[in-house]
Amino acid sequence: xxxxxxxxxxxxxxxxxxxxxxxxxxxxxxxxxxxxxxxxxxxxxxxxxxxxxxxxxxxxxxxxxxxxxxxxxxxxxxxxxxxxxxxxxxxxxxxxxxxxxxxxxxxxxxxxxxxxxxxxxxxxxxxxxxxxxxxxxxxxxxxxxxxxxxxxxxxxxxxxxxxxxxxxxxxxxxxxxxxxxxxxxxxxxxxxxxxxxxxxxxxxxxxxxxxxxxxxxxxxxxxxxxxxxxxxxxxxxxxxxxxxxxxxxxxxxxxxxxxxxxxxxxxxxxxxxxxxxxxxxxxxxxxxxxxxxxxxxxxxxxxxxxxxxxxxxxxxxxxxxxxxxx
Numbered sequence: 001x002x003x004x005x006x007x008x009x010x011x012x013x014x015x016x017x018x019x020x021x022x023x024x025x026x027x028x029x030x031x032x033x034x035x036x037x038x039x040x041x042x043x044x045x046x047x048x049x050x051x052x053x054x055x056x057x058x059x060x061x062x063x064x065x066x067x068x069x070x071x072x073x074x075x076x077x078x079x080x081x082x083x084x085x086x087x088x089x090x091x092x093x094x095x096x097x098x099x100x101x102x103x104x105x106x107x108x109x110x111x112x113x114x115x116x117x118x119x120x121x122x123x124x125x126x127x128x129x130x131x132x133x134x135x136x137x138x139x140x141x142x143x144x145x146x147x148x149x150x151x152x153x154x155x156x157x158x159x160x161x162x163x164x165x166x167x168x169x170x171x172x173x174x175x176x177x178x179x180x181x182x183x184x185x186x187x188x189x190x191x192x193x194x195x196x197x198x199x200x201x202x203x204x205x206x207x208x209x210x211x212x213x214x215x216x217x218x219x220x221x222x223x224x225x226x227x228x229x230x231x232x233x234x235x236x237x238x239x240x241x242x243x244x245x246x247x248x249x250x251x252x253x254x255x256x257x258x259x260x261x262x263x264x265x266x267x268x269x270x271x272x273x274x275x276x277x278x279x280x281x282x283x284x285x286x287x288x289x290x291x292x293x294x295x296x297x298x299x300x301x302x303x304x305x306x307x308x309x310x311x312x313x314x315x316x317x318x319x320x321x322x323x324x325x326x
Contacts, residue, residue, distance in 0.1 A: 091127075171248050
């Protein structure tokens, strides 16, 4: 009987984890498939007329520890702003090359830009959001050093991304940005989980006071944090300390950098309730921010084109405000 119960617990935990990963991937695919006409203003096909692109530069020992560096054509300025854009993919798939059009747009605006790969979670490794965030922290100084070596002196930067990449961008900005090699002056992105309070994660049934829900929470949150989380820690709330390193909302006060973010109220991949904790943290710390709520959209932000356009216009506006190209 005990063996049967243990098997049921294991199944419920991994079912929750699998649903989370699959749903994020489906949401990302939906976003890719649906592109309104205005999006072409922020998406540029790469050509050598824009500058120089160097791919697969190494920043660490793991196979995935590589980045692509985009250098603008004009190399005459004394200093440059750097924009890091981190790819989506539910922490399990995706690649820096997926964002080439975004990185090309940023290069066209006059920035040095970079896309960074990180170790994706697979069935054969123990990669976690915590590990991935540490890899981004490891990579960024290497990106800045390489740009300088090639004649582009970086004096400030923006860290951004989509979905999983947005989560990593916010973690770096608010948790690590205070110690960055150059000031982080802006972060932007969409639908990245910024908080892991289990009551907010009802979309996966983690908010219930049942044995199954508590076990599933311990499994999923432990996987994300890269630490074992016990049932008792879930019950007494002490698990939150283990989630803090990957909960960007908990770090805003550490480095209250301006932000432009967007979330769908019908998101079934990362809970909208968690994004409200981010919004409150931005408000409480008097951050210059814009928070776009998509009332008809899920993770792909596919049903609110007009608001999505405003969000992208604000990104452009904030880049010009905090990263002016002189």
